Structure formats: structure tokens, C-alpha cells
Amino acid sequence: MxxxxxxxxxxxxxxxxxxxxxxxxxxxxxxxxxxxxxxxxxxxxxxxxxxxxxxxLEQNDPAKYTIEINKNNLSIRVVRSQSATVLIPEIGIKVEPGPKSEGYVTNVEGILTRFEDAVKKALKLFDDDTSQSNGKKTLNEIQELKKGNETATLIILDPFGQSNIVSDSVEISEIPEEELHTLKTGFSHIEE
CATH class of the missing domain: 2.20.25 (N-terminal domain of TfIIb)
Structure with a gap:
């Protein structure tokens, strides 16, 4: 840098x-x-x-970044802009941008740690049996990914193309127009 x-x-x-x-x-x-x-x-x-x-500071075309999470790529650099949605579909976890959303630079393991911390907070907030069961299952799946025992797909959807997964293995594709319109950006819009 x-x-x-x-x-x-x-x-x-x-x-x-x-x-x-x-x-x-x-x-x-x-x-x-x-x-x-x-x-x-x-x-x-x-x-x-x-x-x-x-x-x-630069705006690019909307982009979808996809990579398989495995034991060999936990240290790959990930740049997530404040307007990007991050998800791991196999586990059913997704973080969308909001008004206080922040951009950050981390690695694949750092993304998993952020999800892990969010699930731990949710387990403290929701104490019903269903939430506890689902939360513990999700937490276990994240921890297995961090240990390199499982594989899953990391997807970053960025309507402004400002995110990145720095790897030769990343697949970068366009976001279909109909999906682009449903993405949250974290920015408020005032209709006149």
C-alpha cells in the first residue's frame, strides 16, 4: 500500500x-x-x-465477487466497502449495509470472525430454543470453516464495485439488473 x-x-x-x-x-x-x-x-x-x-474514492461498475472458502485461502485479503453486502449462502448468513456501515480491509478469516462475533451476540440476545439451536449450529459451521475443516462460498455484492477479494481464484461477475435494484447500499434516499 x-x-x-x-x-x-x-x-x-x-x-x-x-x-x-x-x-x-x-x-x-x-x-x-x-x-x-x-x-x-x-x-x-x-x-x-x-x-x-x-x-x-473511486466508483466502479457494480460487481459480484465470489470465492470458495477453504483451508488454503483464509489469509486472502478482502476489502469490503461501506456499501457492500457480504454473505455465505451455505450457512445462511448475510450482512447488508446500513446507515452506520463501515468499510474495512481484512482477510477471509477476519470475515468469518466478524460473522462469529455477530452470532455470539445474537445468542446472548435471543434465548428461545429455536434461536439458540440455529445460532449454535451456525456458530459451529463458522468455526469449522475457520479451522479449515469445511468449505463454503464467500460472496460480496457491491453496487458501486468498490470492494475486492485479492486472489487469482476470485470470480468477478456482473450483478444482474433485477438483483442490483434489491441491494441495500447503506445510504438514505430522500424522495421529493
């Missing part, structure tokens, strides 16, 4: 409102096989608030 420009400022914390303590860092970075992104971080030593985001 080539860093292009770094901008650091001390700002008023957006959470505790203390003036002149929060550090805001913005970096414009060129990511190979992806393009320019803006990486932003805000940290407040006063209250512990921390927020990070990766924002793609």
Missing part, C-alpha cells in the same frame, strides 16, 4: 464533547488491485471513543 497524504488534527470529541483531545487522522492510500481509499480514524483518550472507516 502506498500512502499518499496524511492529515492529522486535534478536534472536539463527538462523544464526550471535550475540546481539543480527540485525534482525527485521515490517510489517502492506494491499495494494489483496488485503488484509492480514504482511511479515517478518530480516537479520544478522555472517554475511550474510537471510530475507524475505509471509504473508497
Amino acid at each position: 502506498n500512502e499518499m497524504e496524511i492529515n492529522e488534527m486535534i478536534i472536539k470529541c463527538p462523544v464526550c464533547s471535550v475540546e481539543g483531545v480527540a485525534k482525527s487522522i485521515m490517510k489517502e492510500i492506494e491499495i494494489p488491485h483496488f485503488g484509492k481509499v480514504l482511511e479515517t480514524t478518530i480516537q479520544c483518550p478522555e472517554c475511550g471513543f474510537k471510530h475507524s472507516d475505509v471509504i473508497a
Whole structure:
């Protein structure tokens, strides 16, 4: 990754409102096989608030990225833009973007860990027998994928083509028009 420009400022914390303590860092970075992104971080030593985001600076054609998850590719780099939907159909898990959706750079194992953490939170929230049974089954399937004992399909659907799975094995295809219209982007639209 080539860093292009770094901008650091001390700002008023957006959470505790203390003036002149929060550090805001913005970096414009060129990511190979992806393009320019803006990486932003805000940290407040006063209250512990921390927020990070990766924002793609280039818009591309809508794209669907597909790769088989297996023991040999858990370390493949994954770039997920704030507008992308991530799913593993064999397990029945899907994360769609919302208004507070953040972009991130991770790897295939990191995607699985994010799903694993979400399922663990859901298991604490929903205590009925069906939710517990389904949650534990899903959690076990994710953990088997992380151990390399199973295979499944990782799909990223990005209406702005700003995501990527950096691998020669990734299949990149167009998103059919009818499917594109049903995708969430995480952005609010105001009708006049």
C-alpha cells in the first residue's frame, strides 16, 4: 500500500464533547488491485471513543465477487466497502449495509470472525430454543470453516464495485439488473 497524504488534527470529541483531545487522522492510500481509499480514524483518550472507516474514492461498475472458502485461502485479503453486502449462502448468513456501515480491509478469516462475533451476540440476545439451536449450529459451521475443516462460498455484492477479494481464484461477475435494484447500499434516499 502506498500512502499518499496524511492529515492529522486535534478536534472536539463527538462523544464526550471535550475540546481539543480527540485525534482525527485521515490517510489517502492506494491499495494494489483496488485503488484509492480514504482511511479515517478518530480516537479520544478522555472517554475511550474510537471510530475507524475505509471509504473508497473511486466508483466502479457494480460487481459480484465470489470465492470458495477453504483451508488454503483464509489469509486472502478482502476489502469490503461501506456499501457492500457480504454473505455465505451455505450457512445462511448475510450482512447488508446500513446507515452506520463501515468499510474495512481484512482477510477471509477476519470475515468469518466478524460473522462469529455477530452470532455470539445474537445468542446472548435471543434465548428461545429455536434461536439458540440455529445460532449454535451456525456458530459451529463458522468455526469449522475457520479451522479449515469445511468449505463454503464467500460472496460480496457491491453496487458501486468498490470492494475486492485479492486472489487469482476470485470470480468477478456482473450483478444482474433485477438483483442490483434489491441491494441495500447503506445510504438514505430522500424522495421529493
